Amino acid sequence: MFPASRYxxxxxxxxxxxxxxxxxxxxxxxxxxxxxxxxxxxxxPRITTHYTIHPRDKDPRWEGVEMxxxxxxxxxxxxxxxxxxxxxxxxxxxxxxxxxxELRVCVVEKAPxxxxxxxxxxxxxxxxxxxxxPDWKERGAPLNTPVTEDVFSILTEKYRIPVPMMPGLxxxxxxxxxxxxxxxxxxxxxxxxxxGVELYPGYAAAEVLFHEDGSVKGIATNDVGIxxxxxxxxxxxxxxxxxxxxxxxxxxxxxxxxxxxxxxxNLRENCEPQTYAIGLKELWMIDEKKWRPGRVEHSVGWxxxxxxxxxxxxxxxxEGEPLVALGFVVGLDYTNPYLSxxxxxxxxxxxxxxxxxxxxxxxxxYGARALNEGGFQSIPKxxxxxxxxxxxxPGFMNVPKIKGTHTAMKSGMLAAEAIFPxxxxxxxxxxTAGLHVPxxxxxxxxxxxxxxxxxxxxxxxxxxxxxxxxxxxxxxGIFYWIFRxxxxxxxxxxxxxxxQLKPAKECTPIEYPKPDGKISFDLLSSxxxxxxxHEGDQPPHLTLKDDSIPVxxxxxxxxxxxxxxxxxxxxxxxxxxxxxxxxxxxxxxNCVHCKTCDIKDPSQNINWVVPEGGGGPAYxxx
Amino acid sequence: xxxxVLVGVKRVIDYAVKIRVKPDNTGVVTxxxxxxxxxxxxIAVEEAVKLKEKxxxxxxxxxxxxPQQSQExxxxxxxxxxxxxxxxxxxxxxxxxxGPLQVSKILAALAKQEDAQLILLGKxxxxxxxxxxxxxxxxxxxxxxxxxxxxxxxxxxxxxLVREIDGGLEHIKINTPAVITADLRLNxxxxxxxxxxxxxxxxxxxxxxxxxxxxxxxxxxxxxxETVAPEDMQGGTDRSGAMxxxxxxxxxxxKRIILSCLCI
Numbered sequence: 001m002f003p004a005s006r007y008x009x010x011x012x013x014x015x016x017x018x019x020x021x022x023x024x025x026x027x028x029x030x031x032x033x034x035x036x037x038x039x040x041x042x043x044x045p046r047i048t049t050h051y052t053i054h055p056r057d058k059d060p061r062w063e064g065v066e067m068x069x070x071x072x073x074x075x076x077x078x079x080x081x082x083x084x085x086x087x088x089x090x091x092x093x094x095x096x097x098x099x100x101x102e103l104r105v106c107v108v109e110k111a112p113x114x115x116x117x118x119x120x121x122x123x124x125x126x127x128x129x130x131x132x133x134p135d136w137k138e139r140g141a142p143l144n145t146p147v148t149e150d151v152f153s154i155l156t157e158k159y160r161i162p163v164p165m166m167p168g169l170x171x172x173x174x175x176x177x178x179x180x181x182x183x184x185x186x187x188x189x190x191x192x193x194x195x196g197v198e199l200y201p202g203y204a205a206a207e208v209l210f211h212e213d214g215s216v217k218g219i220a221t222n223d224v225g226i227x228x229x230x231x232x233x234x235x236x237x238x239x240x241x242x243x244x245x246x247x248x249x250x251x252x253x254x255x256x257x258x259x260x261x262x263x264x265x266n267l268r269e270n271c272e273p274q275t276y277a278i279g280l281k282e283l284w285m286i287d288e289k290k291w292r293p294g295r296v297e298h299s300v301g302w303x304x305x306x307x308x309x310x311x312x313x314x315x316x317x318x319e320g321e322p323l324v325a326l327g328f329v330v331g332l333d334y335t336n337p338y339l340s341x342x343x344x345x346x347x348x349x350x351x352x353x354x355x356x357x358x359x360x361x362x363x364x365x366y367g368a369r370a371l372n373e374g375g376f377q378s379i380p381k382x383x384x385x386x387x388x389x390x391x392x393x394p395g396f397m398n399v400p401k402i403k404g405t406h407t408a409m410k411s412g413m414l415a416a417e418a419i420f421p422x423x424x425x426x427x428x429x430x431x432t433a434g435l436h437v438p439x440x441x442x443x444x445x446x447x448x449x450x451x452x453x454x455x456x457x458x459x460x461x462x463x464x465x466x467x468x469x470x471x472x473x474x475x476x477g478i479f480y481w482i483f484r485x486x487x488x489x490x491x492x493x494x495x496x497x498x499x500q501l502k503p504a505k506e507c508t509p510i511e512y513p514k515p516d517g518k519i520s521f522d523l524l525s526s527x528x529x530x531x532x533x534h535e536g537d538q539p540p541h542l543t544l545k546d547d548s549i550p551v552x553x554x555x556x557x558x559x560x561x562x563x564x565x566x567x568x569x570x571x572x573x574x575x576x577x578x579x580x581x582x583x584x585x586x587x588x589x590n591c592v593h594c595k596t597c598d599i600k601d602p603s604q605n606i607n608w609v610v611p612e613g614g615g616g617p618a619y620x621x622x
Numbered sequence: 623x624x625x626x627v628l629v630g631v632k633r634v635i636d637y638a639v640k641i642r643v644k645p646d647n648t649g650v651v652t653x654x655x656x657x658x659x660x661x662x663x664x665i666a667v668e669e670a671v672k673l674k675e676k677x678x679x680x681x682x683x684x685x686x687x688x689p690q691q692s693q694e695x696x697x698x699x700x701x702x703x704x705x706x707x708x709x710x711x712x713x714x715x716x717x718x719x720x721g722p723l724q725v726s727k728i729l730a731a732l733a734k735q736e737d738a739q740l741i742l743l744g745k746x747x748x749x750x751x752x753x754x755x756x757x758x759x760x761x762x763x764x765x766x767x768x769x770x771x772x773x774x775x776x777x778x779x780x781x782x783l784v785r786e787i788d789g790g791l792e793h794i795k796i797n798t799p800a801v802i803t804a805d806l807r808l809n810x811x812x813x814x815x816x817x818x819x820x821x822x823x824x825x826x827x828x829x830x831x832x833x834x835x836x837x838x839x840x841x842x843x844x845x846x847x848e849t850v851a852p853e854d855m856q857g858g859t860d861r862s863g864a865m866x867x868x869x870x871x872x873x874x875x876x877k878r879i880i881l882s883c884l885c886i
Contacts, residue, residue, distance in 0.1 A: 072817070072820065112636075112656055182654070198823075200820075203816045221816050225813060233810075234810065237812070239815075285645070364642055528640055531636070531639040532638070533638030618638065618656035620656070
């Protein structure tokens, strides 16, 4: 009796106040609290308020708001200030300066400073960098650690099986450098500014603009000043439009604009779906006695079972202080919804081969990012009227080498070289308003990028056999090491990563050890180390196409895998206020922009869109 | 009255970044770390721009003291609506020793040079939490000061100010020229949007000043011995039992005490 009347009192109050809101604009907080209370009596509380799901032209709160955008013209706009985007920008300006042509190249980047969203192992193959900037050493590129030792192991729970690193194996690192990729990207940004590229960090490209003939016109940056419930704040301002003759999309692995472009231009009709992995990384300051600068360690095996692709890396940097970069990669085609890549990483650090290095050390950074594993089979159509895809966005990573930066940079350079003659030609030779540059794809096919990816194309798919990891290693040994990838067949992947999860009832939960606070840590303290933050009062940028699916399907069938695969604790299933049932809580402020949720959600309900520019992790030389 | 407002903006480590002490304990790691404009300085810039939009003042000049990168902070202020920027170039050892007294001497000199009517500053910087620059600047110039302002209104040549103090809100009226320091609830700063950033990059409205002996930078006024991270928090002990016993002894009979949190 008592609870029922309490609800009906609240409901009546809500209805009265909601009627008042129709005429006057109530403060955003009041609206949200009321709405939430009203909805707790309804089965699904409203989670998504983003305008990509709830369009503003039908929203009464947006009536009368000025929606016109300031527009500017450039010759080339590059979305994404990572290795590919910056390499393309630098190459374009190098060509322009050499041929004495005026070219306006603008790079928009969602990170607050160039390099702040960059995360990679990383062992860099300097081939592409040397092609781009031959005197990189004199210019102070942060490639300070040549690889001196290369160690590969198969781990079991207590022991380690060493694998000899023979020359010719893809993981061999002779001639490569261990780098802090964030610092390299920052240096590339400085080089870009020197040649005259306009860099705009802190501004995210949120929308692709189209000409009337359907070709890409440019991009628009994100709107600012939208409240958490989707209504405009006093400081609301529209984003800016940047129009360009051609737009390069270098958003990195699983970019959100690229996702839209695949659909619009049907770029993936003749290739396999992309498959991914998640990489988690930490930086540690270790005891000097344990420091061996130039040492590269890779391992496979424990704690993953033979049918879950993944492994670890541990690199000793040589930049004056005893710093190691270590991390763990888990293929996102794993089948057990109880698997937590973060906790596998923390568990791995306790292995007797790894823990001694970390004992007495201090963890100073943490981050995570998805990476491509599809390789050759998953490369989509790369050009469309008005634009091109470069870098990890279409995906040129050499999976067994675990390197994608050199191919990403080369793709950026090839794009620039293909675009330049078309841009500076006397007459604009294009059927569409936006330039179509199919020469880029041709040049890529004739370059070493293609040959390299073709040679390793079968290694990753070879893991899909009964023996899992071991079958894959045997295949690599025979067909790559001996036959150099020349076998006439091309193995297929298994389909999208999202479809690989088995229902929870068919799988056993995994017992992870508790973090000990010295070598392994809990999730929230790790997220704090990433320095991630977003403006709190904005719509969550992890949008759900249907708010009811998480509890109905993800939790119901798969026991909510997103609460385990998210490396930042964004997704939580919490009990409803009414006590019966659960609801999904999205802690959007924690997001580190890794894109794993968009990839691995079994219902493909989560759509990651870009938050207000400047938000996200604050990686420093990751 | 020139109608000119000087706004001080400081480049600090972003508030969301986890601070790390340098291994040699001489300070915190700043290299490559994300920096942004001090949040209270953003509020000060917003207030200045609002006054300009209300046509109560004519020009907003953003000032920052620091190395080359301070120009980014000034550019953000320009993008928010400031008209001009002044970058006082202080780098290296001088920058490490730069504290509120030196900055207030610089601001005082600039205020005289630019014939400023008003100086707007943030109440404190989030890296040193000194809360001294505004007050020192006012003292050096012998101007009235309105600190912790949560409401500012100009009335002729006087300023009505509401200050947030421990006891509540204090309403004061001060003459111009004056120094005002902004507190959190003064306003909500606007975003520096891309078109404005592009303009500020293109127009290059920032002058470079080098401090000289007149705006003397006293080197190492406050010697810094060591920077250490705070100790890890230890668990607390429950003293509730002791508290209850003490009360019983005092009055002779047990009292009903509502124990909220007695962990020390």
